[in-house]
Every structure is written in structure tokens, then in C-alpha cells.
Amino acid sequence: MAKGKTIRTRRKALETESIRLVINGQTYDLNIGSRFGEVEPFHTLSQTLRDTLGLTGTKLSCDQGACGACTVIMDGHAVLSCKLLTVECDGKTITTIEGLRDRDTGELDPLQKAFIDYTAFQCGFCTPGMIMTARALLDERPSPSEDEVKEALSGNFCRCISHYQVIKAIMSVAQKER
Amino acid sequence: MKSFTHYDVGTIEEAVKLLKNYKGKAKINAGGTDLLGALKQGSLRDYPEAIINIKDVKGLDAIKQDKAGLRIGALTKLADIVNSPIVKESYPVLADAAKSVATPLIRNMCTIGGNLAQDVRCWYYRYPQQIGGPITCLRKGGKICNALMGDNRYHSLFGAAPLETYPCSSGCPAHIDMPSYLAMVRAGDMMEAARRMLVFNPVPAITGRVCPIFCEPECNRSAFDEPVAIRCVERSVGDYILERASDFFAPPEHESGRTIAIVGSGPAGMSAAYYLRKAGHRVKVFEKMKEAGGMLLYSIPSYRLPKDVVRRQVRALEGMGVKFQVGVNVGKDVTLAELMRRFAAVFVAAGAWKERPLGIKGEKIALSGLAFLNRVNAGDTAIPGKKVAVVGGGNVAMDVARTLLRLGAEPVVLYRRTRDEMPAFRDELEKATEEGIEFQFLTLPTEAVKNNGSISVTCRRMKLGAPDASGRPQPVPIAGSEFIATFDALIKAIGEEPDTTLLPAEFSTRSSNTGSTARLGKNLFAGGDLVTGPSTVVQAIAAGREAAGLMESALKIGKPATSERGTERAFSEPSFVATARAGIPEASITERIKSLEIEDIRGLSPKDIEAEARRCFNCGCLAVGPSDIGVALVALDATIVTTRRTVGALDFFSTSATEATVLDPDEMITEIRVPRPADGAKQSFLKFTLREPVDFAIVSVASMISMKDGLCDEARIVLGAVAPSPIRAFAAEEMLKGKPTDETVAVLAAEAALAEAKPLGMNAYKAEIAKALIKRAILGQPAS
Numbered sequence: 001m002a003k004g005k006t007i008r009t010r011r012k013a014l015e016t017e018s019i020r021l022v023i024n025g026q027t028y029d030l031n032i033g034s035r036f037g038e039v040e041p042f043h044t045l046s047q048t049l050r051d052t053l054g055l056t057g058t059k060l061s062c063d064q065g066a067c068g069a070c071t072v073i074m075d076g077h078a079v080l081s082c083k084l085l086t087v088e089c090d091g092k093t094i095t096t097i098e099g100l101r102d103r104d105t106g107e108l109d110p111l112q113k114a115f116i117d118y119t120a121f122q123c124g125f126c127t128p129g130m131i132m133t134a135r136a137l138l139d140e141r142p143s144p145s146e147d148e149v150k151e152a153l154s155g156n157f158c159r160c161i162s163h164y165q166v167i168k169a170i171m172s173v174a175q176k177e178r
Numbered sequence: 179m180k181s182f183t184h185y186d187v188g189t190i191e192e193a194v195k196l197l198k199n200y201k202g203k204a205k206i207n208a209g210g211t212d213l214l215g216a217l218k219q220g221s222l223r224d225y226p227e228a229i230i231n232i233k234d235v236k237g238l239d240a241i242k243q244d245k246a247g248l249r250i251g252a253l254t255k256l257a258d259i260v261n262s263p264i265v266k267e268s269y270p271v272l273a274d275a276a277k278s279v280a281t282p283l284i285r286n287m288c289t290i291g292g293n294l295a296q297d298v299r300c301w302y303y304r305y306p307q308q309i310g311g312p313i314t315c316l317r318k319g320g321k322i323c324n325a326l327m328g329d330n331r332y333h334s335l336f337g338a339a340p341l342e343t344y345p346c347s348s349g350c351p352a353h354i355d356m357p358s359y360l361a362m363v364r365a366g367d368m369m370e371a372a373r374r375m376l377v378f379n380p381v382p383a384i385t386g387r388v389c390p391i392f393c394e395p396e397c398n399r400s401a402f403d404e405p406v407a408i409r410c411v412e413r414s415v416g417d418y419i420l421e422r423a424s425d426f427f428a429p430p431e432h433e434s435g436r437t438i439a440i441v442g443s444g445p446a447g448m449s450a451a452y453y454l455r456k457a458g459h460r461v462k463v464f465e466k467m468k469e470a471g472g473m474l475l476y477s478i479p480s481y482r483l484p485k486d487v488v489r490r491q492v493r494a495l496e497g498m499g500v501k502f503q504v505g506v507n508v509g510k511d512v513t514l515a516e517l518m519r520r521f522a523a524v525f526v527a528a529g530a531w532k533e534r535p536l537g538i539k540g541e542k543i544a545l546s547g548l549a550f551l552n553r554v555n556a557g558d559t560a561i562p563g564k565k566v567a568v569v570g571g572g573n574v575a576m577d578v579a580r581t582l583l584r585l586g587a588e589p590v591v592l593y594r595r596t597r598d599e600m601p602a603f604r605d606e607l608e609k610a611t612e613e614g615i616e617f618q619f620l621t622l623p624t625e626a627v628k629n630n631g632s633i634s635v636t637c638r639r640m641k642l643g644a645p646d647a648s649g650r651p652q653p654v655p656i657a658g659s660e661f662i663a664t665f666d667a668l669i670k671a672i673g674e675e676p677d678t679t680l681l682p683a684e685f686s687t688r689s690s691n692t693g694s695t696a697r698l699g700k701n702l703f704a705g706g707d708l709v710t711g712p713s714t715v716v717q718a719i720a721a722g723r724e725a726a727g728l729m730e731s732a733l734k735i736g737k738p739a740t741s742e743r744g745t746e747r748a749f750s751e752p753s754f755v756a757t758a759r760a761g762i763p764e765a766s767i768t769e770r771i772k773s774l775e776i777e778d779i780r781g782l783s784p785k786d787i788e789a790e791a792r793r794c795f796n797c798g799c800l801a802v803g804p805s806d807i808g809v810a811l812v813a814l815d816a817t818i819v820t821t822r823r824t825v826g827a828l829d830f831f832s833t834s835a836t837e838a839t840v841l842d843p844d845e846m847i848t849e850i851r852v853p854r855p856a857d858g859a860k861q862s863f864l865k866f867t868l869r870e871p872v873d874f875a876i877v878s879v880a881s882m883i884s885m886k887d888g889l890c891d892e893a894r895i896v897l898g899a900v901a902p903s904p905i906r907a908f909a910a911e912e913m914l915k916g917k918p919t920d921e922t923v924a925v926l927a928a929e930a931a932l933a934e935a936k937p938l939g940m941n942a943y944k945a946e947i948a949k950a951l952i953k954r955a956i957l958g959q960p961a962s
Contacts, residue, residue: 041184041229044214064215066872068283077257077286083214084287087184088207088231133283155281155872 019090021048024099028053032087039086046070046081049096057097057128068156071129072096078136078152097128100135110173111135118169122160130156134170143174179217183228190238193230194821194844202843204228208253208292211284216297220307223318223836238848239289241265248852252291256807260285269852271861271880275810278865281872291847293807294818294830298838299874300325300333300801316341316835317799321401323835325800326754330938332876332899335945337749337936338798339835339902345797346408349396352720354378356393356408356794361751363411363791368784372419372426375412379719380452381445381491383420384474386413387483387779389716390603398797404759406793407782414787420487423494427452430498434458436735439521441508441680444472445715446527446706448491449722450729451500457730462501462521464512468556470502472529473707474715476552477574479581480774485555509680514702523701523729527722530707532677536569536670540626543633544569547578547671554581554774561587563666567635568592569623570671571600572712576607578671579615584774589615590665594622594640594653609778613771622653624660626668633665676708694721695728703729748833749902750798751936760790799835800938802899806878809898810863811850812906813880819849831903856892859884860919864951864961865898875899877944879951883919890914890923895931895955900948907931910952924956 018031019039030052031038039048046063049055049072061069063082070081073095100109111131114120121127130153137144137152144152149170158166187193197204205226207213213229216222232238238251241262248269250259259265259276266273279285279293297303298317302324305311314320325333346356355374362371375382389409397405419426437460440447451461469475471488496502508514508528517524533546545562547570553560564587568579571593579589591610593600596619600607611617618637625636639659642651682698694717695705705721707713729735763780770776782790803809811818811827818830822845832840841847855861860883867873878898884891893914895907910931917923928949935945954961 040181042179042181042217044179063218065211065280065284068281071283078283079287080211080283083210083284085184085207085210085214085229085231088186088210088233090186152282154870155283 019087021086021089022093023049023053023055024095025103030086041085041087043086044082045072045084045086045089045094048086049081055096055098059125059128061125066157067126067129068133069126069129071132071156073132073136073139076136076139078133095132095135097132100131109135110176111138111170114169114173115166118165118172120165120169121158121162126156126158126160126162130158130162130166134166134173138170138174146171149174179214180220180225182217182226184231185228186231186234188235190232190235190821190846190848193232193235193846196228196230197844197846200226200228204230206295206846207231207233208295209233209255209288211280211288212292212296216304218306219304219311221304221312222297232846238291243268245854246851247854248850250290250850250852252847252849253289256285256288256290256293257282259290268855269814269861271813271863271882272807272810272852274863275806275865275878275880278863278875278878279806290807290850294805294811294847294850295839295841296804298799298801299804300799302328303801315799316398316797317801321345321398322795323752323798323800325938326752326795327402327939329940330800331940331943332802332874333800333938333941334749334752334802334901335932335935335937335941335948336901336905338752338796338800339833340750340796340798341835345396345398346393346406349392351392351714351717352378352723354393354412356406357750357796359415360406360408360411360791360794361796363415364753364788364794366788368415368418369425371415372422375415376419376426378723379412379716380449380495380723381416381715381719382412383416383487384445384483384491385716385719386410386416387487387777388474388478390605390714392716399793399795407760407762407790410760410762410782411787411790413781414784417781420490420494423490423497427494427498430456430458432458433460434735436460436522437462438729439464439517439524440527441514441517441524442466442472442527442529442706442708443470443492443502443504444527444529444706445474445718446529446708446722446725447472447525448495449719450525450527450705450726451495451722452498453723453726454729455495455498455500457726459522459735460499460501462503464506464508464517465502465504466507466528468504470504476555477548477577479551479555479577479584481580481584481770481776481778482577484775484777514680514682518699518702521701522735523703523733525725525729526681526698526702526704526708527706527718527725528677528680528708530674530676530712532675533670534673534675536623536672538624538626540628543626543628544668544670547574547669548674550669551577551581554585559585559774561585561667562669563632564588565590565665566667566669567623567633567663567665568669568671570673571595571602572671572673573602573606574674575671576602576610578669580606580610580613581774582669583613583615583771590663591615591617592621592623592635592637593617593619595642595650596620599642599650613767620653622655623668629664631666633668635663635665635668637661637663674712676711678708681708693724695725697728697732701733703732750796752798752800752938753792753794753796755792757789757793759793760786797835799902802901803831803903804838804874804899805831805904806863806865806875806898809878809896809904810880811852812896812904813861813863813882813894814852814855815894816850816852818847819851821846821848824851828904828906833902855882856884859892860958862955862958864955866947866951866961877948877951879948879955880904881952881955883914883956885919888918889916890919895927895952897931897948897952900935900944907952909933914956919956919958921953921957924953927956928952 059069238253316323359374394405443465582589620640640653643654646652705725706718865878910927913927
């Protein structure tokens with residue numbers, strides 16, 4: 001932003017202008033405001049994804065940052081979309097569970113396949129968050145040890161106790177990508 | 179989340195400017211992992227009007243190492259600290275502390291500055307609005323810390339973060355530090371309780387009897403059952419002081435060589451005399467009457483304040499070297515101007531003795547209420563008649579009526595408004611009523627005529643009209659309601675005012691008036707009722723103390739005015755006992771109306787006083803400091819740089835019940851500086867939680883131990899989550915010094931660290947966990 005631009009004009013700009021999010025390769029320009037389809041300053045990213053953009057693959061469970069169900073990948077890091085204000089994500093690149101399949105072939109991400117192959121879920125509510133966290137880990141470190149997987153996934157909770165299968169599923173991909 | 183104005187800022191300066199503009203009503207978002215939860219749950223004391231996003235501020239997220247040590251930008255993510263090779267290599271206690279925070283997902287978002295500034299984790303404080311919150315706890319301006327008597331398994335082992343101002347002290351005109359002396363009373367240390375009392379009040383035996391009690395109505399315990407009977411405890415402390423007067427009223431060690439004159443020996447004069455004499459000045463008090471004591475001796479009747487108490491108080495002051503010269507009428511026997519010439523300073527505290535006239539026909543027939551009390555107090559107990567009309571509704575009217583009753587007369591109180599508007603203390607009014615004194619409300623005498631030895635008083639009935647300047651409804655005469663009542667005597671007690679003829683004419687302008695004290699000339703000061711009009715004993719002693727400070731600072735003859743706070747304290751010792759308020763014994767009505775000398779309210783026994791003092795909550799917040807990083811930073815002896823100052827990690831965390839850190843509303847953390855640890859120092863961070871990860875510490879221990887020739891050279895052992903802020907276990911550190919770090923020493927050090935712990939009802943287990951962690955830290959073992 002230009003030097004010397006006052007806070008007042010910036011605030012005005014925020015109220016009238018829009019923000020740009022790149023989600024799963026698609027660019028979204030969202031107006032800030034209270035009308036339908038607009039983003040309010042107090043909206044969280046999880047709210048925007050699910051309610052405004054209809055990307056309901058991202059789940060919302062505790063809404064307090066404790067369960068990991070709402071995990072998305074933002075600029076390469078797994079983050080909690082319930083703990084982010086959408087207006088503060090202007091210019092960010094975001095991947096959600098909907099964006100993992102191959103855009104050209106439609107083929108599922110190897111992690112998604114592995115979760116199916118290992119039945120790494122029961123009710124499946126935590127699964128998108130589990131997979132997004134695992135994806136960010138493998139992107140950064142393609143062949144983690146089992147302990148590293150456990151550590152990285154320690155913020156994703158599953159009430160059905162699918163954790164054992166989750167680790168097996170992720171390790172199977174980690175070994176393939178190794 | 180409710181709405182707020184949102185700002186993105188590019189620089190810290192912009193953020194600070196906004197914070198300043200919002201005057202505490204804006205919050206910084208440095209990561210959002212704590213803030214957004216608080217906003218969603220509505221758990222903050224006030225929902226912020228604005229959120230200022232600083233996440234895009236550049237240059238504050240670097241970890242740099244130089245010769246001096248480490249510099250970490252405030253916006254550095256905890257994940258980056260966990261993964262930093264520099265931190266892992268040389269500052270493992272910090273890396274481990276960072277890794278212990280919440281989950282990897284949260285560590286990808288939260289920053290070190292945010293971790294240090296996060297809000298407390300008390301679940302009463304954080305009770306969400308979605309399920310019926312918020313709970314207005316002490317931290318949010320409520321009256322009770324719920325953890326005191328409720329669930330406190332996660333709370334402090336080492337006391338509470340004290341309130342900055344206690345409601346009891348704030349209510350008291352003299353700002354007596356009640357929790358501080360009550361703590362000593364319950365500890366059985368009356369000597370120290372007395373010392374703490376005297377810092378604020380030199381005449382507690384007197385105020386403990388006649389104070390209209392400003393403190394008890396403010397007591398937070400009222401929210402639970404009944405207030406602590408503070409006045410009754412004060413009375414006992416006062417009696418204790420008078421019994422050992424020579425210990426407490428000793429001549430000062432150093433004489434200043436200056437002499438100060440005080441005109442008037444009432445409570446304001448006595449109080450000024452005490453504080454000035456204590457500061458080393460010679461003090462000479464001039465008193466018009468035959469005996470020192472002012473209103474305390476000549477106006478307040480013996481059944482409320484035994485003369486003996488006042489006399490012993492005067493003798494106590496004499497014992498410290500205060501000279502009383504009685505029978506000197508300043509203005510007649512000696513001029514004020516002469517006193518101002520002869521003395522370094524003159525304090526006029528002549529009280530409010532001038533009675534207002536009734537303004538009726540036959541005014542001269544009415545006797546003066548104050549003159550009557552004077553006479554009785556001087557020993558002349560003759561009554562002016564059997565049936566006596568007492569005109570007025572204030573404390574003097576009550577004193578006159580109750581005195582008359584005790585001397586065998588039949589007083590009738592005539593008051594032009596109703597009971598509710600009477601300015602007398604409620605307690606006095608209740609006592610007068612239960613003693614059977616007759617009241618004629620809405621009655622205004624208009625004329626008095628002598629009639630064959632009796633007095634015919636023409637009265638008019640009144641009704642209540644619109645409020646007057648005092649806020650009370652104005653009495654309005656009812657036309658044609660006149661009637662005549664016959665009495666043997668008529669006594670007026672409709673209020674007093676200061677007689678300021680003694681003072682220079684400029685007094686009326688009161689240019690440098692500070693409320694209850696005023697500087698009237700170069701070395702002339704006035705205070706007490708003379709300045710304020712009739713008030714109370716405790717207001718007068720506050721004025722006397724204030725005047726002593728004012729005189730010393732104005733004339734540059736002493737140290738700055740005495741500090742308001744009696745003693746320094748870090749954490750207050752919270753206390754909850756279910757005991758009911760002590761019943762304060764009173765003389766029976768039939769017994770007490772027989773004599774002027776029977777004190778109507780009695781004191782309590784020392785045992786009862788201790789029990790009553792135990793009822794003081796010693797109000798404070800029992801929540802523990804929430805930051806894990808902070809505990810490690812204290813062990814590393816780090817400093818925290820803000821937009822305003824550089825502060826040591828230990829001092830950064832506030833010990834106040836309302837703020838978690840020392841940060842001002844418009845102050846921000848910018849950097850954390852960690853000195854390079856000694857080569858080979860063993861560092862450790864151990865944290866016990868109920869479930870890993872995500873949960874907050876039940877206890878954490880950060881330590882750094884340097885060895886020399888196989889023996890401990892220096893140790894820093896810091897405990898987290900056991901007190902309102904991280905605390906150093908100094909006793910354990912001392913224990914380790916010069917010893918090998920073996921099992922025996924580790925066990926002793928762990929015991930020493932927790933020796934001072936004062937567990938609450940449900941958290942004694944935390945002390946055992948803390949000991950286990952300290953032992954493992956010393957032995958270099960993992961937490962589990």
C-alpha cells in the first residue's frame with residue numbers, strides 16, 4: 001500500500017472494496033459488506049468457505065481450534081479455518097478438500113485413495129481435516145517417519161478412533177512418495 | 179461473533195495509533211488462535227469495538243542470533259520457533275516450551291507475542307455465552323472469584339492476583355488497607371496488624387467505635403453472605419494499640435528541628451499531630467477547651483465513645499512528644515498571625531462548632547444542643563426539664579435525645595421531614611427508636627413562648643414536596659395545620675457549620691483547596707470539618723493525614739507524603755471460610771438507657787476477632803498465568819521489548835486481578851531478547867497436561883542449571899500454571915547451589931519449591947505434580 005495512506009482511507013477501502021482469495025486454483029473476488037454473498041469483517045474463513053462459497057467439504061466441529069476438522073492449507077501451511085477472519089486472508093492461496101483431486105483427470109489425491117483403501121474413518125466428519133493436515137505434511141516432507149505423522153496429526157481429533165487406520169493410510173502414501 | 183470495525187495495518191506505529199484512539203476498546207490480532215475463541219464465546223469483559231490485524235506487519239517474524247543472544251520478532255510463529263535450528267540447538271527450553279503449546283495446526287498460526295499476551299484460562303472467566311455465560315467474575319468487575327469456593331482444581335497454588343483497589347479501602351475516606359491488616363489479625367500477629375493500621379489511621383480505637391462504617395457496605399463478601407465486621411476488628415486493633423501505647427507512639431528517631439502548630443485537638447488535629455510527629459517534627463496543639471479531644475470528648479456521648487478512650491489516645495500522642503496546650507483560644511489569647519510567625523507551619527483544624535439558628539420567634543428560648551452535650555460531657559448532668567423537644571434530625575439531635583433519655587428526661591424529636599430523609603447515621607436512628615424515643619416527623623416549630631415555667635411551641639405540619647439541592651424532598655407547610663405543644667425545654671440541633679472568622683478573609687475563595695484540606699497562606703493550612711463542614715471522625719483523620727503530607731511537601735520539610743499502600747505484596751492470600759458474620763454484642767436496651775457510661779456496642783474477644791478476620795476474602799483472582807513460553811523466558815532470563823519499554827520476563831506478567839500483563843492498552847510487544855545461556859547449561863521444559871496435546875498446563879517447569887566441577891553453579895527453576903504469573907522457585911535454586919544434581923538433592927529442592935504453597939480446596943494434587951516435575955527437571959529426565 002502507498003506510504004502515507006491514512007488509516008481512515010484504508011478503513012474505507014476495506015468497507016467498499018473487495019478481497020481476493022484463490023481457492024483450489026479458482027479466483028474469488030468477494031465484496032466486504034452485509035449483503036448476500038458478501039463477507040462481513042467478523043466472518044471466519046470456515047464460514048465463508050461453507051456458507052458463502054458452498055465449499056462444505058471443510059467441516060466445522062468445535063469452532064474453537066481444538067479439533068482440526070476445519071483444517072485447510074493456506075500458503076503451504078495447514079491452518080484452522082475457524083480461527084481466521086476471512087478479511088485477513090486477502091491475497092492468500094487456499095486449498096480445501098475439494099481441491100485435492102487432479103484438476104485435469106479428476107483422479108483422487110493418493111491420500112484420499114489411501115483413506116478409502118485403509119477405511120481410515122467411520123463417520124468421516126474429521127476426515128477432510130485429517131487429509132488436509134496430512135497433505136501439508138507430505139508436501140513439506142514427502143517421507144515422514146511414523147512419529148512425525150503422529151506429531152503432525154496431533155491436532156486432528158477423531159471421535160470414532162480412526163487414528164490407527166489414519167496413520168497406516170498416511171504411511172502407505174509416504175512410502176510411495178518416498 | 180458480534181460485529182466490530184476491522185483494520186489491517188502495515189506498521190506497528192499505525193497499530194499503536196489506533197489502539198490509542200480506541201482507548202482500550204480495540205484488540206490486536208497477532209494470530210487469532212486465542213482472540214477469535216474469546217470473541218466467539220463472548221468471554222472478554224468488554225466486547226472490542228475494533229480488531230486490528232497486525233499479521234501483515236513486515237519484519238517482526240525473524241529469529242536472529244548475535245553475540246548477545248537471540249532476538250525473536252513478536253510475530254514469529256511458534257512453529258518457526260519449534261523448527262528453528264538455532265533455537266533447538268542453543269535454547270532447547272524455549273523450543274520445547276513452544277512445542278508444548280496446543281497443536282501443530284495452532285502453532286502454524288499463533289505467534290510468540292500473542293502467546294505472551296494471551297488471556298487467562300480460568301473456565302469461570304471463559305464461560306461461554308452460548309451456554310449461559312458470561313459469569314461476571316472478579317476479573318470482569320464482579321465481586322467474587324468463583325474459584326475461591328467453587329471448582330479450583332486448575333487454579334493457583336500460590337495466592338491470587340490482588341485487586342488494584344479494594345472495594346473496602348476505596349469506600350473508606352482514609353483508604354485504610356483493610357485486607358492487609360485483616361490478614362495479620364487472622365495470622366494472630368496483632369503487632370503487625372497494628373502497624374499496618376497506623377499507616378492510615380492513628381486513632382482506630384476511636385473510629386472502631388464511632389465510624390459510620392464506609393467500608394462494610396462495599397465488602398465483596400456481601401455477595402456471598404454478610405460483610406466482614408470490619409469496624410469491630412478495627413476497634414480491637416485500636417484497643418490493642420492503646421494497651422501498648424508506648425510501643426506504637428514512640429518519639430521519632432530523628433528530629434527535624436522544626437515545630438508545627440496545630441489549632442484544635444479533635445480528630446483532624448490529632449491525626450495531623452501523629453503523622454507530623456512521626457516524621458520528626460515537633461508538634462504543639464492549641465486547644466480552646468479545658469481538655470484535648472474536641473468533638474470526640476465534648477460532643478460524642480460516653481455511651482458511644484467512652485471518655486477514657488479519648489484520654490488514652492491523647493496521652494499516647496503526648497507519649498511520642500506531641501505537646502497539648504489547653505485553654506488557649508487562638509484568635510483571642512494569641513493571634514493566628516503570631517502563630518504563623520513563631521512556627522514553621524500552622525494547621526487549623528478547629529472543627530464545625532457554630533450552630534445554625536432555628537430562625538423562629540422566641541429563638542432565645544431554645545437551648546443549644548452542642549452546648550448541652552458539652553456540659554454533660556464536662557460532668558454537669560442536670561437536665562433542662564422533664565419533657566424536652568429536640569429539634570433536628572442529624573447526629574447531634576440523636577446524641578442529645580439519647581443523652582436526655584439516659585438522664586431521665588423524656589425527649590421528643592421534632593423533624594420537618596420524615597425518617598427516610600434524616601441525616602443521622604442509620605444505626606443511631608435505629609438505636610434511638612428502639613430505646614423508645616418519640617419522633618414527630620413532618621413537624622416544624624415556628625414559635626416558642628415561655629408560659630408559666632413551661633414552653634409553648636407552635637408547630638406546623640409539613641408534607642414532602644419536590645427535591646431540593648440535597649436531593650431530598652423539600653418539606654412544604656400545610657396551610658392551617660398549626661398546633662401548639664407544651665414542653666419543659668426546647669433544644670435545637672439542626673446542624674453546625676464552621677466558624678471561619680479565625681481564618682483570613684481569602685479563605686472563602688479556597689483557591690488551593692484539595693477537598694478536605696486547604697493551603698491558605700505560605701505556611702497556613704486548614705483541614706477537617708472546618709473546611710468540609712460537619713463530617714465524620716474518619717474523614718477528619720484522613721484530612722489530618724493529608725494535611726501532614728501537604729504541609730511537608732509544600733514546605734519541603736520532609737519526605738514525600740506517606741504511601742497509600744501499607745505493604746508491598748505480590749499475590750494476596752485468598753481465603754474462604756463459611757463462618758457467619760460475628761454477632762456484635764450490644765448492651766440491652768433496658769440496661770443501657772439507665773446510664774451514660776454504659777457503652778451500647780461491645781467489642782469481641784481476640785478469638786472472635788481472628789475468626790472474623792478469617793472471613794475476609796482478601797479479594798483476588800485465582801486464575802493462573804496462561805503462557806507456556808513465558809515460563810521458559812523467565813528461565814532464560816529473557817527480556818520483552820515493547821513499543822514503550824524493555825521489561826524482564828518475570829516483571830512482564832502482571833500480578834493484578836484485571837490485567838494479565840503489564841502492557842498498557844496502547845502498548846505492543848515487538849521483540850523478545852534472550853541472552854545466550856552459559857555453555858553447557860542444562861535446559862529443560864516439562865509440562866503436565868490432562869491430555870496431550872491441546873490442553874493447558876496443570877503445572878509446567880522450565881529450568882536452566884549450570885554445573886561446575888560436578889556441582890550446581892547456578893540454577894533457575896521456574897514454575898508455570900501454579901500462580902497468577904510464572905514464579906521462580908528461589909528456595910529450590912538455593913538448595914541446589916554447590917550440590918550435585920542427584921536424587922536426594924532433587925527431592926529436597928522439589929520440597930523446598932513447594933514449601934510455601936497454599937493449596938485451595940481441590941488443587942493440592944498440583945503441588946505433588948510440581949514436585950515430581952522439578953525433580954525430573956533437575957535429574958534431566960523427561961516429563962513422563
